[in-house]
Amino acid sequence: MSLAEFALIDRIRARTAEREDVLLGIGDDAALLQPRPNEHLVVTADTLNGGVHFPDDTASFDIGWKTLAVNLSDLAAMGARPAWCTLAMSLPDASPDWIESFADGFFALADEHAIALVGGDTTRGPLSLSVTAMGQVARGQALRRDRAQVGDDIWVSGTLGDAAGALQLWQRGELNVATATLLADYEALRLRLLRPIPRVTLGLRLRAFAHAAVDISDGLLADLGHIAARSGVGAEVDADALPLSAALRGVLGRDAARDCALRGGDDYELCFTAAADQRDALHALAESLRLPLTRIGRIVDGQGVQCEGERGPGGYQHFAD
């Protein structure tokens, strides 16, 4: 390790949350952790690369935030409580200011969920950030993709398509030339792309209600397709029921907005299935979390995802097996 790496690690170590279950954090060959008895360990790993997963001119605070957010979102989709993470950073020629601001974004979210950074390394190279996040869930309570049952309702949290809409505008350069009347909409969409909110609390609460869950990172149709495939069932989505933000509709119009909601990734909302007799409970949960939960379809016999209201033969479009 270089001296610069030591200095960076010292700075990052000083920032990380203290947890009683971290017996030995950064600074030895490995971290020493105390898992909770009678709980399962939940582990996920996700990488963000500059120019691929975010535009090259993204602010480093936002990169730090999103690097952790996409991993917390996977823990949320399992109903797990975040505990620890590692971070492997490949940095080109990052200034101390860049790193400080990256750490500000990373730890703003880490502290909110009391997740401790317990290891990692830095290397020199094109910007790339890999996190492995670990969480815990009581035995038998994890949310999985393979537990959807025929007759379940399909639900999503929040609004869909905002991140994809923001990315489209960014790529067309329109985020910088917005007129004053549209600026608030643009800004709302931009925040959805840059600072996704992992639905950790929702995931924890859904353990009592949901049969199957997934986070929406590749797009609703693709990710719901994973639930269908792994559960051996089909899924029908009502395109008219998709929760679209006013900002997305205002900026893109209804058809393009719906397309973003179906196919756009990066929303990091949760998609889950639950028995029909849970509707009242889920509406109450939405109110208590101040987070919209919208019923968008149902689990059926068969396979693949079909979408009512989308153009296609017979009003149905068949997307994926």
Next chain:
Amino acid sequence: MSLAEFALIDRIRARTAEREDVLLGIGDDAALLQPRPNEHLVVTADTLNGGVHFPDDTASFDIGWKTLAVNLSDLAAMGARPAWCTLAMSLPDASPDWIESFADGFFALADEHAIALVGGDTTRGPLSLSVTAMGQVARGQALRRDRAQVGDDIWVSGTLGDAAGALQLWQRGELNVATATLLADYEALRLRLLRPIPRVTLGLRLRAFAHAAVDISDGLLADLGHIAARSGVGAEVDADALPLSAALRGVLGRDAARDCALRGGDDYELCFTAAADQRDALHALAESLRLPLTRIGRIVDGQGVQCEGERGPGGYQHFAD
């Protein structure tokens, strides 16, 4: 995820070891694992980048091997038994053959230590491989850097400097132009650089004998310096006692070989301290493991690492605090 990524993940998933404590492996939002009761979790993360941590023309089998080896070495230095790992791969334009051979190397070592790959992702970009490895150790039994005691002997496993020697020769282009008489030596050194053997079994056995341990990845002086600093003690090394391979001495000569042993990284041997009354037990352990264990110095009052026999004022050279 792209279709190519799914195919790659399917291929890798089919290769990974089955473990009873993996309740849900690759294929959901996260893996679901069953930690052993009354054990601590040991977590480490290390990245290898092409052109930085290995020459660009390294065979992909060797890259796969080394990617896991450097992480298993950290678990070994903690006295932990390997359990699970994640792998984040950034690949430039890897052919199926390249990936297959990478997986061959990775899983050859993974299977040897029964470690299961439970998550990860692939992205397109310059070659970079990040592993987070998880192991387990009974409470209170982990080997740490901060437990060296004044009066302890300092020991190292195997021979030192071989990897650094091979790298020097590689960089000078001499690995390809060796005369027949030197070829065997070159090959021996090259294997030490490309296929480091993580000392996992040694680490497990050392829990009964060692006070402090570290793996030698940055060089003996640097890594022993970590033990000294974290334990609040000094270390004296006898340069004449360093275990040098016949191959290294034959190819580089004694002085250059010693320099590689002191300052060269990438050997992934263990350096540890133990009370003087453990000498017989450690010699017996060396015999039973068929792995040399060599006493190279002692822990003293003070700070930093001093090396007897090295040029420098008074025959001592003071290296690090």
